[in-house]
Amino acid sequence: MEVLVAIFIFNIMMVAVVQIFGNSASSYRNAVKIQRNLEDAQYSINQIMKTLRTSTIVDKSGLEVTVFDYSRATDACIKYKFASHKIMVGYEDHADLADCTSSVSADKEMTSGRIENMNFDITESEDQTGNPVVGKATISAKVCTESSGSCSATGTVQIQSSVSLRDYDVSFQQ
Helix, strand or coil, rough: CHHHHHHHHHHHHHHHHHHHHHEEEEEEHHHHHHHHHHHHHHHHHHHHHHHHHEEEEEEEEEEEEEEEEECCCEEEEEEEECCCCCCCCEEECCHHHHCCCCCCCCCEECCCCCCEEEEEEEECCCCCCCCCCCCCCEEEEEEEECCCCCHHHHHHHEEEEEEECCCHHHHHHC
C-alpha cells in the first residue's frame, strides 16, 4: 500500500514538473518570435525615420507617406505604406522635387513579421499661418508574435519612434 501511495505522489509531481517545463518552453518560443519580429520592425522603422529626417515630405495620406530624399547618390522619390500587416516601400530615382509624385508604387516588403495599428503622425514644417516651424514625424505600431491571425494581448509589443524634420529651411526657399 505504501508503494502505491509513493508511486501516486511521484506521478503527480512528475505531471506538475512536465507542465512547468512545457509552459517554460512555450514562453521561450514566444519570446524568441516576438524578439525576431520586434528587431525586424525596429530596423524598418529606423530606416524610415532616417529617410524622413533627410527628406522633404511630398504627400501624406492615411497610412502612406511619399518623400523626396536628398541623401542618396541620386535623389529619389520614396513611398512608405502600411498594408497587409507589413511595412511596404517603393522608390524611383528623380532629378528634382517637382518630379516626385504619388505614382511611386510601394510594393516591396520591409518587414516579415505581423504588424498592426501602424500610424504615421507627421507635423509639417510650417504652422497654420505659413510660418516656419520644426516639423516632426512619429511612427507607432504594434508588433505581433504570430504572423497570421490577430494579435493576442500577451503576444504584442508596442513600439514608437520620432524624428525632427530637416526641411525647416528647404521648404521655405522654394
